Amino acid sequence: MSQDDTPVLSVEDLRVHFHGDGPVSLAVDGIDITIHRRETVCIVGESGCGKTITALTIMGLLPQPPGKIAGGRIFFKGQSLLDLPEEALRKLRGRHIAMIFQEPMSSLNPVFTIGNQINEAILAHETLSEDEALQRTLQLLQDVGIPDPQKRRHAYPHQLSGGQRQRAMIAMALACGPDLIIADEPTTALDVTVQAQILKLLQGLQQKRQMAIQYITHDLGVVAAIADRVYVMYAGLIVEQGTTSHIFSSPRHPYTRALLDSLPGKEKRGQRLYSIPGNVPHPAYKPTGCPFHPRCQHRQPKCARFFPTLCDYGEGHRARCPILYESEGTVGGRCEWKNL
């Protein structure tokens, strides 16, 4: 895949807890994520599954308290992020890792022009003359497809449409040529046609700039469109990981399967949709054992008593369900239950 073997980002057994009143919320409960250069990795999951918390923790933006990193390590190009002092982390942030948020209106400052804000993002990390910075700003606006950058850089955020604002956000994130972009649902608030344009833009920019993208979403349509590899999260755990074709063509976890089955479409007209019963568990009141077992149609009594490990299907395809692993027995690999 890449000449350089060190992954851009590797997260090992990360655990994030939230302490409020009442029981502790295990928001992220031991996850491993690896992202290589030039790779788009999607983290897909529902609200409260811990995907945004993971992103904030990687960026070093987790609010502490109430949040607390209870264990695990995060490496950016081999450098451990959790051991870095705040000052060094701040330098890394924006320059080498950048983030794009869901709501472009609230993440852009309404009282500055977009040109101003991009300029500031550049000058925060690099020593450039005013003129060089301006040239870079114009180039960035051009790259993200904002027409007539010379004029548009004087626009205030409220003068732009939602899609244009998100483009400006992306330009800001790209300001210092980061190696990794973390995009947290950047197209959820946008219309479908604009979403398609933004996704295409991200793909183009990635190829041009050789960066890695960690894309967080709940929308399987987006995943299918842009991901190289996918991590499916449920209740603070990664339940399945693999390439996009693994996930969509041969899903190996009941949750992934149920999600795909429950998607409506014209080919399912007249049939009844499969619907996952029950609700997403509250992070402080998770079921014991496999967190998905109360809603699972393959559940067996031992699902509640033992904790499933990731079962290996080869080629990096893993799923956290020994039941399916046994019934659909693939050669080789190991899969087991852990005692609680």
Next chain:
Amino acid sequence: MEKSLTTGKPLLTVRNLKKHFAVRRGFFQRADTGVRAVDGVDLDILPHQTMGLVGESGCGKSTVARLILRLLYPDAGRICFDGQEITDLNERAFKPLRKKIQMIFQDPYSSLNPRMTVAQSIAEGVRISGITAKTDQRRRIERLLDMVGMPSASADRYPHEFSGGQRQRVGIARALSVSPRLILCDEPISALDVSIQAQIINLLKDLQDELGLSYLFISHDLNVVSYICDHVCVMYRGRIMESAPATALFDNPRHPYTLKLLSATAPLKEEFRTVSDVVASEAPGGELSETAYAEGTTMVEVEAGHWVRTQR
């Protein structure tokens, strides 16, 4: 399916509906310029049918629903419900008809009164529908909760204790409390978790079969619309661009805007990497034929029931 048998007189007819919003300015807040939110919309909803209204944000689709419900008043056009014109009725004359048209909202967090228990919220409608005795009301509330798949124990809890999907069920129960015949669903599932959406879609379909409801299903999600709707209208800038039976519209779209929408919504399993080039190749911001869509003046019937707006 039995649906095809029940064609005939439409339950709701909308003709040339218009609503312009005035922008108020100045010390005495006089009306100045206008925004054409809805600019001549025609709809026919048949009994026991689901009519889809598709479009992007700001195209006026929610305004249409609010006009039909008379939460807003139209500037021009006619709305007929069950053969009776309701546009000119005053509030008192419209009151009995109010019960026949109900609405389900997008945001399950703001659609329930946070200071009322589930039972109190539903009881508002039960009372209006003419059930006065407390015990009868309670029985009806529990029956309604059961219809939407909520345990009767949830009746005395407050909305903040429920998840989005459960609140949406309560919202549906409240709409059903006055035994409506038409329910306007304004993006009923787009704020819900993916694993919950199918539950609500199935519930809506079951209720339709059970109670013979008609839906006006407003959404931007073409996958859902293609699954649940019988007839679909595509709306853009306050006007309908294409109107056709769902199968015809999705298999054989005729209008460029419909094509654009369809290509932006890639099918999941068939092929990956299908951010369609039709959409993305377009000069960003240039929006190529945007004005061209809206300029079309006449609707032409290209097949039976399949209408497309064309330029002339």
Next chain:
Amino acid sequence: METRPNHAQETIVDDAYMPPSLSPWRETWRLLRQNSMALIGLVIFMFFFGIALTGMLLTSGDAPILDPAQIRLQEKLRPPLARPNLETLQPAEVPELGIYLLGTDDLGRDVFARMLQGAWVSLTVGFVAVAIAVAIGIFLGGLSGYYGQEYIQVIQIVMVLIAGVALWLAATHAWPGAVFLAIGGAAGWLLYRRYAGGSKKSATPDALRWLSRPIMSVDTLIMRLVDIMLCFPSFFLILTVVALLPPSLYNIMVVIGLTSWMGTTRFVRAEFLSLREQDFVAAARALGISDMRIIFRHIMPNAVAPVLVSATLGIASAMLTEAGLSFLGFGVPPPHATWGNILSDGKDFIFDAPWLTFAPGIVILVVVLAFNLFGEGLRDILNPKLRKRT
């Protein structure tokens, strides 16, 4: 794929995975307990409330147990905790407690008894004035928030003017004029409704069209009125009004109430404006629920939080205003004790008998501080952004 025939079975509301049930009021109480400042404020408030109640019981009636009006000239300006001199006092004059807890004033009256009597005055002034202000504020704020976009027509202003003049004539006992105006106004209104004010605009004769011309919105009218009221320095406005009226407790309460409703109006209007756009209000309107029920059953309970906060703070400021008025001699007339006039009487003896100023001064400070703390705490607690949203 497994099919499930009955949709009712598709949900499992499994209570084991849900946080325990909490009603909004219990949630508020839980948050209050965590906010120690607010809790201290509440405790002092309750304590003061108890004192004021017992004070009223002990000092009122024909033969009060502690008589705040009992003059003992031979015992004047005794310091706090002094014992009465039993030899010089008549048996009826001996204080019931057997001790002057807070000393005596220049007429030998028991300051403790006077403070008790004043507590009740302060409390009633605070509550009644704020009740008046809140009532006006909710009414005008609700009107402006809910019906704000409705336009006022010329005819409506004319009718209000006629009604106002008629009421004024009635108040000055000019009965014939009042009756004439009332009947004339009513007849004019009916004629207007009959021939001009109908729903069909085209039917209105051109000569009368100006009558139905909109002038300004309800919102503009009310909010500009608020702005005008806020232009007056309210304490001097109160002073002016009080100087014109005969001094009495009731006038003071009403005047303070009538000059302090503007903040509440703004709060209520803002709440109504945002709540009105919420979907649950649209749902209520879709069900055909009447405007009054929507306002009072659906919107008001959600709008009370900021009103409660401003009311709590308002009580403190009304008590201060009353004390200030009494201090300046415009307050409750003399034989009745209030904290303000105890303070005022004491200022002449501030070096000889400092307790006469310190006792009411410190009590006013503590009580007002307690109300403000409680109000601020309440504001934090009722702020929905700080609430847990599961």
